[in-house]
Amino acid sequence: MNKDCAIVEDLLPLYNEGLLQDETTEWVEAHLENCESCRELALLSKEPIEKEKITSTIDTENMIKKINLKLSIYQIIFVAISFIFAIKTSLLHESFGFILTYPILGLITFLFYRRFLIVTVIAFLPNFIWSIIDIATDAPITFDAIIGSIFLGVIHLSFALVGSVIGLLVLKIRERGPAS
Template identity: 45%
Template sequence: MDKRKQAIIEDLLPLYNEGLLSPETTAWLEEQIQDNQELQKLMDQAMTPLEKDKIESPVQHDKMIITIKRRLALYQLIFIGLSFFLAIQTSMLNESFGFILWYAVLGLLTYLFYKDMKIVFYISFIPIFIWSLGGNIGDFLQGDMGSTVSFGQFFLQSVMGSILVTLIHYLFAFIGSMIGFLYLKIRIGEDK
């Protein structure tokens, strides 16, 4: 048989096995194979599935995943602890306007680490809200606020004031996270 014809038939065998040839090509291929003993043997080999040896991996995947998750959880706890510490130390409640820079940095780093705006919101909003509300309630209970207002009215005012203070802090964290978002978009655009 012509070597060129044999090469074409060998190239067509995988498509034949998958049933991807047109009916005319299938009929031609079967006709060619029928007349040639060597091609019949090759077709039988192509139809026989290969034996798969099970390869044992030296890597213990379950153990590796657990280790990675623990390490990531540790990093997250450290990151959240530092975020909480910075949030409290540089907040407006300490009469410090350094919060403008640090909350932008906090938003940027949080977004770059988690790539999730909700996490930026939680980390920048919740600590200041709790601290502000707790401070107001503590002042009320110590009698620093006077007794002209009921606790219910005071609590409602404190919640609204705490939300306002917290939103101011979150605004700068949001700006930082948008910088992180834009940085990642530009970086992804450069990689393409």
């Protein structure tokens, strides 16, 4: 193989794509007319290469199932902690700490799930159910008791929704990026 053959080998991909200058193309074509081995190589380089199917050793379906399982476990733990946190800081324990903790609970829950419905469920239901249970241990459940339990749940929910709105604003500010 002489020097010209080595140069033609290097230029063949560009020649096949039509990316060479006219003068270089003429030189390559003249060489291909005279050199049998380069002509064969040029014919081979024009044929498309068969693509082999790449098989992955990783089972993606199994991997996605494991990821979803871990996320589900984290969500269950988060909801359980939120429920306990909601009950411990509620008005039922004669604690006004909920004024600070429920906005934080709403903020964290909204940033985690990005849904107002889940914030509503986590903030309202534990207090409503806990209040009904607390009333049922002392006296029969009446319509007034149910209204009172709903009112207690709404009070806690309103503070959690304040935190959710703060979370929504944080997300909107992060989406918009730095001020220009």
